[in-house]
Amino acid sequence: MKGQPYEIIESTPLFKGRGQSVLKTKVKNLKTGNVLSWTFRPSDTFEEPDFSKIKLKYIYSHPIRKSSISNGASRKKYFFSEKDNPSKRFELTQDRIGDISKFLKQNQTVEGMIFEEKLTGISLPIKITLKVTSTPPGIKGARAQPGTKTVTLETGAKINVPLFVKLGDTIEINTQSNEYVRRV
Numbered sequence: 001m002k003g004q005p006y007e008i009i010e011s012t013p014l015f016k017g018r019g020q021s022v023l024k025t026k027v028k029n030l031k032t033g034n035v036l037s038w039t040f041r042p043s044d045t046f047e048e049p050d051f052s053k054i055k056l057k058y059i060y061s062h063p064i065r066k067s068s069i070s071n072g073a074s075r076k077k078y079f080f081s082e083k084d085n086p087s088k089r090f091e092l093t094q095d096r097i098g099d100i101s102k103f104l105k106q107n108q109t110v111e112g113m114i115f116e117e118k119l120t121g122i123s124l125p126i127k128i129t130l131k132v133t134s135t136p137p138g139i140k141g142a143r144a145q146p147g148t149k150t151v152t153l154e155t156g157a158k159i160n161v162p163l164f165v166k167l168g169d170t171i172e173i174n175t176q177s178n179e180y181v182r183r184v
């Protein structure tokens with residue numbers, strides 16, 4: 001789009017009576033990481049960017065020193081290596097990764113997007129399993145009552161789960177909606 005590669009992050013189709021339908025989106029520039037709101041019409045056409053995907057292994061994250069942070073910049077760098085070649089390493093800042101950074105754990109396999117020989121972003125599987133490391137105490141009869149509570153996962157992420165989930169449980173999470181799926 002306009003000579004730049006973009007990825008659609010969110011999309012919502014809108015149907016107008018007697019008018020044309022449009023697609024309201026949030027798109028992310030793969031070179032700069034900037035996120036824009038954009039409306040597409042059925043007549044819009046685009047070239048598909050020439051990018052490739054690669055399997056990566058998440059190694060660790062490291063905070064960026066305050067002196068090197070400008071207004072609103074990310075506070076962490078994330079380090080990855082090729083899955084089969086640990087000597088080939090890549091780094092991304094938190095603004096490039098987005099909200100999925102809260103679900104990253106060491107040695108986890110992710111998919112990286114390579115554009116013009118640079119790592120531009122990563123994606124997680126739609127469903128992942130993580131262990132509950134902190135939770136409020138259970139409530140007697142919670143299985144019979146509907147409701148949720150907030151728990152902390154092994155990656156530090158906080159998520160709402162049903163009342164019956166307890167400390168030490170392994171749960172499945174949808175990384176696209178940030179929601180609890182089931183207890184494993």
